[in-house]
Amino acid sequence: MLLDCDEQLFMTYKHNGEKGAEKLLSKWLEAESDSPADPKILGTALSPNLFLVNEETAMNIAFSTARKYWGRVTIDMQTFFNKYGLDTKFVNERLNAFFYTQKGKETFFEQLFAQHTMDLERLIWLIFGKRMQITxxxxxxxxxxLYKFENEYLVHMIYKEDTHFWHWLFMKKVYSLFIHKPLEQFTFIHEMMGHVEQSTRNTCGHVNNFVDNYKKTLDKCITYVDNYNSTCLAKKQLHLYQIVTHYRLSEGDYSCVKALITSFEADWRYSMYALTEKEKALIAYLQFHIAHKEKIPETVIYYGEYLLEDERLNNYAIEILLEYKELLPNRKPTPPAIIKNYELNFLENLYAVLLDHYVKMERYQEGLQLLKEHVLASNKKIHAALVQNNYSNEQFIAIEASVQQDIALHVNNSLQHIGLSVEEWRQHYRQPETPYSLVAQSASLHMLNILKVLFVTEQYELFEKLMEIYKKYLLIDDHFEKLRVFISAYV
Structure with missing residues (x-):
C-alpha cells in the first residue's frame, strides 16, 4: 500500500531516475502557493501534507503492508523455521492469529510506535518470542x-526492489520535515537521524568523500534549522547528534568536534534545557577519548576521573547506548579476565586508558589506587591480592590459573583441554595474522602498565609473580624491552 506521492515518485524514478524524480518535486513545489522558501540543501523538499497521515491511516498502511509481505510463509522462510523445529502448519497458525486479529494489529502498532522501526527479525520475535541467531x-x-509529529505520522517502507529509491525518499521526507515543520514537533531525534545516516550511506556511500559530504550537508541543515526555530529540547538533541556524528566520522581530526562541544556547552549552559547529567557524561566521554587520541595526558586523567566519580559513565551507559549505539563498545565486561582486548568494552577501555596516562604522568600511587578500587582495572584475582594483601603461593597459583582460563576461552571458547589451548596460544599469539594478535597486543600493554605501577609502588611480591606470568604467556619483545628500560631507570 503506497501513498500517492510515493507511487508517483517511484514510477517517475523507474523511468527517469533520480533527476526525473527531482523534476517532479520541483513541479509540485511550484504548485504550492504558500510553501516557504526551499534552501535546496538536499534538492527539492516535499510538502509534508503529501506524506504525513493520521494515526488510523498510519496503522492501516503499516499493518497491511507487513501482512502482505510477512504474513505468509515463503519457501525460504519455511527452511529458516525448520532449523528451529517449527513446522509449516504451526507457523501459519501463529501468523494468521497475529495478522488477522485486532489484537495482533494493536500489538504490531504498539511495537512499531515504541521502536520506530520494524523488520522481519523483530516481527518473528514479536510473534514467536524467539530471537533467531541465524541469518x-x-x-x-x-x-x-514510523515517527510521530504531533497528531500525524511519517510511515515509510524500504523495499528490496529499487532499495536505493526508497532510502533516497526516506532521506527526502525527513529533510522536508526539518524544512517545513517546527522543531518542537520532533521526538527521538537521535534515532531518526541514525536512520537517515543509514539511508544516506545506502544511497551515497559509494561517492568519493562521502564522510565529508555527509558532515557538510548535516551542518548546513542544522544551521538552517537553527535560524528558523527557537530554543527547544529537540534542538539540543539535534546538536548532540551533530557532535557525536562529527566525533564518529572525524578520521583523526578532532578540531571541529572540539569547536562544536565548546559552542554547545556555551549555548546550553544557562538554558532552561541545560545539560543533564547523562549529557554531561556523554560529552566528557568524547573529550576523554579525544584527549587520549591527541595524547594530552592531563586532560585524559581529568575526564577519566570525572567519569569514574559517582560511577557516572556506568550509570548512564545504557541510556547513551540506546541513543548512540555505535559510540560505546559494548562487549560484555569480563572481570575474571586479564588477557582480553580492552577496546571492546567501554569501561574496561576507560580503566586501561586511564592507567596508561597515570603511568605516562608518573602518577603511580593514583594508578595503584585505581587497581585497588576497581576490579575491571585488572582482574578479580589480581584485585583480590592487592586489596587483601594476600601474596600467598595459593593466590599466585590462582592468578596463573585465571590467565590460563582466559587463554583457553580465547582459543577454543571452552575450559576443556586448557593445556592444549595454552600451547596453541603460545605458539601463535605473536603472529600478526592470527586472531590472537590484537588481544595479545592490548593485554600486553595493559599488563606492562600494571607491572610499572606495582614496581614503583614497591608491591614487589605481586610484581615478580605477574612478571613471571607475563614472560610465560604474553611476552611481546618490543613491549618487554620498554619495560626493561623503564625498570633500569629506577634501579
Missing part, C-alpha cells in the same frame, strides 16, 4: 519506519 531470509519488504 534471516531476504524478504521483499526490508523495513518499516
Amino acid at each position: 534471516m531470509p531476504v524478504n521483499e519488504l526490508q523495513t518499516i519506519f
